[in-house]
Amino acid sequence: MTTKHISLPVTGMTCVNCANTITRTLKRTEGVVEADVNYANERAEITYDPALLQPAALLQRIEDVGYSVAEATIELPIAGMTCANCAMTIERTLKRMDGVLEASASYASESAHVRYLPTVVTRSDMARKIDEIGYRVIEAQAGAGESEDDAEQRARNAELNDRKRRLIVGIVLSSIIMVLSMGHDFGLLPHIPARGWILLALTIPVQFWVGWPFLSSAWKAATKAHTANMDTLVALGSLAAFSYSVVVLVLGLDAHLYFESAAVIITLIMVGKYLEARAKTQTGDAIRKLLSLQAKTARVVRGSVGDRPEQEIELPIDQVEVNDVVIVRPGEKIPVDGVVLSGQSAVDESMVTGESLPVDKGPGDEVIGATINKSGSFRLRATKVGRDSALAQIVRMVQEAQGSRAPIQRLADRVAAVFVPAVISLALIVFLAWYFIGGVGFTTAMLFAVSVLLISCPCALGLATPTAVMAGAGVGAENGILVKNAEVLETAARLSTVVLDKTGTITEGRPRVTDILNGEGGMMNDESGARTLDSSFIIPPSSFLRLAASAESVSEHPLGQAIVEAARAEGLALSEPQAFQAVAGGGIIAAVDGHEVMVGTLRLLSERGVGLNGLESEVARLQGEAKTAMLVAIDGQAMGVIAVADTVKPTSREAIDQLHALGVQVAMLTGDNQRTAEAIAQQVGVDRVLAEVLPGEKAAEVKRLQMVAQHPEGRSSERAGGAAQAANSETDHPLIAMVGDGINDAPALAQADIGMAIGTGTDVAIEAADVVLMRGDLRSVPQAIKLSKATMRGIKQNLFWAFFYNVLAIPVAAGILVPFFGPEYQLNPMIAAGAMAFSSIFVVSNSLRLRRMKLQG
Numbered sequence: 001m002t003t004k005h006i007s008l009p010v011t012g013m014t015c016v017n018c019a020n021t022i023t024r025t026l027k028r029t030e031g032v033v034e035a036d037v038n039y040a041n042e043r044a045e046i047t048y049d050p051a052l053l054q055p056a057a058l059l060q061r062i063e064d065v066g067y068s069v070a071e072a073t074i075e076l077p078i079a080g081m082t083c084a085n086c087a088m089t090i091e092r093t094l095k096r097m098d099g100v101l102e103a104s105a106s107y108a109s110e111s112a113h114v115r116y117l118p119t120v121v122t123r124s125d126m127a128r129k130i131d132e133i134g135y136r137v138i139e140a141q142a143g144a145g146e147s148e149d150d151a152e153q154r155a156r157n158a159e160l161n162d163r164k165r166r167l168i169v170g171i172v173l174s175s176i177i178m179v180l181s182m183g184h185d186f187g188l189l190p191h192i193p194a195r196g197w198i199l200l201a202l203t204i205p206v207q208f209w210v211g212w213p214f215l216s217s218a219w220k221a222a223t224k225a226h227t228a229n230m231d232t233l234v235a236l237g238s239l240a241a242f243s244y245s246v247v248v249l250v251l252g253l254d255a256h257l258y259f260e261s262a263a264v265i266i267t268l269i270m271v272g273k274y275l276e277a278r279a280k281t282q283t284g285d286a287i288r289k290l291l292s293l294q295a296k297t298a299r300v301v302r303g304s305v306g307d308r309p310e311q312e313i314e315l316p317i318d319q320v321e322v323n324d325v326v327i328v329r330p331g332e333k334i335p336v337d338g339v340v341l342s343g344q345s346a347v348d349e350s351m352v353t354g355e356s357l358p359v360d361k362g363p364g365d366e367v368i369g370a371t372i373n374k375s376g377s378f379r380l381r382a383t384k385v386g387r388d389s390a391l392a393q394i395v396r397m398v399q400e401a402q403g404s405r406a407p408i409q410r411l412a413d414r415v416a417a418v419f420v421p422a423v424i425s426l427a428l429i430v431f432l433a434w435y436f437i438g439g440v441g442f443t444t445a446m447l448f449a450v451s452v453l454l455i456s457c458p459c460a461l462g463l464a465t466p467t468a469v470m471a472g473a474g475v476g477a478e479n480g481i482l483v484k485n486a487e488v489l490e491t492a493a494r495l496s497t498v499v500l501d502k503t504g505t506i507t508e509g510r511p512r513v514t515d516i517l518n519g520e521g522g523m524m525n526d527e528s529g530a531r532t533l534d535s536s537f538i539i540p541p542s543s544f545l546r547l548a549a550s551a552e553s554v555s556e557h558p559l560g561q562a563i564v565e566a567a568r569a570e571g572l573a574l575s576e577p578q579a580f581q582a583v584a585g586g587g588i589i590a591a592v593d594g595h596e597v598m599v600g601t602l603r604l605l606s607e608r609g610v611g612l613n614g615l616e617s618e619v620a621r622l623q624g625e626a627k628t629a630m631l632v633a634i635d636g637q638a639m640g641v642i643a644v645a646d647t648v649k650p651t652s653r654e655a656i657d658q659l660h661a662l663g664v665q666v667a668m669l670t671g672d673n674q675r676t677a678e679a680i681a682q683q684v685g686v687d688r689v690l691a692e693v694l695p696g697e698k699a700a701e702v703k704r705l706q707m708v709a710q711h712p713e714g715r716s717s718e719r720a721g722g723a724a725q726a727a728n729s730e731t732d733h734p735l736i737a738m739v740g741d742g743i744n745d746a747p748a749l750a751q752a753d754i755g756m757a758i759g760t761g762t763d764v765a766i767e768a769a770d771v772v773l774m775r776g777d778l779r780s781v782p783q784a785i786k787l788s789k790a791t792m793r794g795i796k797q798n799l800f801w802a803f804f805y806n807v808l809a810i811p812v813a814a815g816i817l818v819p820f821f822g823p824e825y826q827l828n829p830m831i832a833a834g835a836m837a838f839s840s841i842f843v844v845s846n847s848l849r850l851r852r853m854k855l856q857g
Helices: 016-027 055-064 084-095 123-132 148-185 195-210 212-223 230-251 259-283 285-293 390-403 409-437 442-455 458-478 486-492 502-506 541-552 558-569 602-607 616-624 652-661 674-684 695-710 712-717 743-751 763-768 780-813 829-852
Strands: 004-011 032-038 043-048 072-079 100-106 111-116 297-302 311-316 325-328 337-343 345-348 359-361 378-384 481-483 495-501 512-518 523-526 579-583 587-592 595-600 628-634 637-645 665-669 688-690 735-740 754-758 771-773
Touching: 004 055, 016 032, 016 043, 016 055, 043 055, 055 100, 072 123, 072 148, 072 390, 084 100, 084 111, 084 123, 084 212, 084 409, 084 458, 100 390, 111 123, 111 390, 148 195, 148 212, 148 259, 195 212, 195 230, 195 259, 212 230, 212 259, 230 259, 230 409, 230 442, 230 829, 259 442, 259 458, 259 829, 285 390, 285 458, 390 458, 390 481, 390 486, 409 442, 409 458, 409 780, 442 780, 442 829, 458 481, 458 486, 458 780, 458 829, 481 486, 481 780, 486 754, 486 780, 495 502, 495 695, 495 743, 495 780, 502 665, 502 674, 502 735, 512 541, 512 558, 541 558, 541 587, 541 595, 541 628, 541 637, 558 628, 558 637, 595 602, 602 628, 616 628, 616 637, 616 674, 652 665, 652 674, 652 780, 665 674, 665 695, 674 688, 695 735, 695 743, 735 743, 743 754, 771 780, 780 829
Parallel strands: 495 665, 495 735, 665 688, 735 754, 754 771
Antiparallel strands: 004 043, 032 043, 072 111, 100 111, 297 311, 297 325, 325 378, 337 378, 345 359, 481 771, 512 523, 512 637, 579 587, 587 595, 595 628, 628 637
16 A cells, blocks of 8 residues: 655644544544644644545545644746646646645636645745646746736746747748749749749748747647647647658659648647737736736835934835835825825725725725825825735635636536547548548548648637636626636526625615604604603603613624714713623613613513513504614613614615516515514515524525525425515526625625625625625626626637537548538648637637626616
8 A cells, every 4th residue: 555644734723632633533534544633733744545535635624623724825827838738737737746735727827726735835846847747837037026927927928929929930931832832833933943942941940930839839748748739739730741741852752742731830820829819818907907006115104213203205015014104195096905094085996896986085994905095195004915905815816716617617628638639549540541441542631630630629628618717707806896716607697596684785784873762751863753652751861872872882783883873972971881791683781870771672671571661562663664673671671762774775776676687586684673674675675584583593594595495395484575586497406695794694605605795894704705796885796697697608608619610620621521522622721720720719709708798887
């Protein structure tokens, strides 16, 4: 048995028992020969059988018992890829490396995304391995102050310029070769002595300089990676025509020379590769646009030292540190993420969020680096810099999405993996069939085989999905919609139901007090003009509100904060609670100034045996007005009701109507009581109401909806309101999306088939989500679904073309039409080369159409 040893850095251990738990777990795992976890150095030393177990499974076992392993991800820009087979070769090589957990290489983005263990393998190890198989990881120039992104752009531009030079030379020489060759064949030119040798001299630079990228790639694939790629087909086809012509010329045989075919084949394919490369750079424009937004310098304030006053210093952006005070003037880019300390301004955040209108900012407001300060000057305190900044995270998300692989691509990958060897075998069969069975002679049989080699296009298959994903993810980023991977783009197109968290998603998330009812003087603020309560309640209104607000003053719940703000607006002095208890989904109980104060739901008061004093009718009335009614009990007696309302966002109704137009059912999830929830649902037009859901029950509620969607016969038992619509019939497996913005939404976002986080929400919710909506506008949800549908439509069109082209073109090139319609239907190798070049260009150009898609408006 061959074994391997791996050392894993484990995080999350707090004692020796933790190490023992992990050791026992690992030793029980099939394939583990020996395991020892050391708490002191926080490492797991594992010997395992690679035939039975891979490192990723070991990580999963450690995570299953509640611990983690330090791992990293990296994006490697790679030069030298010429087709999808190159990407597959790089991916296979990386996956075989010890310490690499996952690897995905993309020909469209010319990069590899790697998840790895930094204690086992390094970036330089990966770069060295990639170099060994004939490709190159692009490195920044040491000492030149060049970033990796700048280095990649420099290398891509150099590669594109090199192709352009080769293409120009190829076009000039191939044109001369065509004139000399065809002019002679059609009798348009007089006899030129040594014409064949002149053609040979002109063809050699085309074959071996213009075509060198194809020849060298084919050679490296064969000798270093022991595989074949698209360049193998080009090299075999062009060299066959060239070598045949050289033999005929040297031996002085009376046969046609095919130097023009060899030259034009190379030139046409170089035309296709050059145009394809230019088009591919456009699919990555979104990343370059985002990177160009970053400010280069920041004006940092340095504090006074001795008699020296405060100074403004202009620093490179990478030297700004967290907590630095930065000055931003009108018209400047905000250099880093931060919080405004002083000053007022309007900030254009459209380049990050897609929101076209400037946003007013003042002290305490957060600002995003790379956005534009439109008017006033202000100072900010830096909170996130470098790789932690919002812009860096956005770029990272877009890069990961563009480099990821959609499930629909799996069939194309399987075909591409065997495509080149199959085509080479087919070309050999075609040659033998025409030579021995068709009796057409060596030259004609060779031309049939060469046409088969040249017309086959694995590149179209390889580019069909990733170019569309790159374009789609880029369009999303430009509109404030960040998709975490390609699978999400595919899945979102098949959504049947979207579940919307109410607070902060449908509503503004900033509730305010609308009604305060108690018996002494009735109401401090009652917008409805309702009756006052019974005069037996003797506590004055100001004391009633002061006690309730004091009890809520240590609560973090938005409803409690609304009561506190209302009291402060009245100028009331609040007391510090001597005791405080929050009851999940019910309310709070506190001791204030010697009184027991309870603020919460009817259920909370009933469970605590508090007399309601006939307040149930007032609660019902307020709930019917889409307000959240909270009872206030003091010393065991209900003293009144405080009603709070959260304003519905002005775009919520429009967003839900757009979702309906897309055939998507909408449900609303809230902790509010049924009557309040249904009143809001009626305002915005949701189909289903899931009310009185406690924060910890949100994920379970989403799971229940998933089960109901998969088993429609169970819907009758569902607690729902509104006119439920049928699930989207586009898929046999209805999918559920959850949209939220709070910490308590994170489990539900993770449970849903697609989790969408409003970007103005918490980092925890954003981390758990599959799609991040940078704007607080709910219309981003239907826009994300439209984007997904458009991307999937483009992918399907590309895949149809790629398969259809190869299925139709290869038999024609093999000569299937010749027996029926005559030799004039034999495909010329030059036409075959042109068709192959066009096939890839068509796929990339079709994907680029997504960039013109308008999601807003």
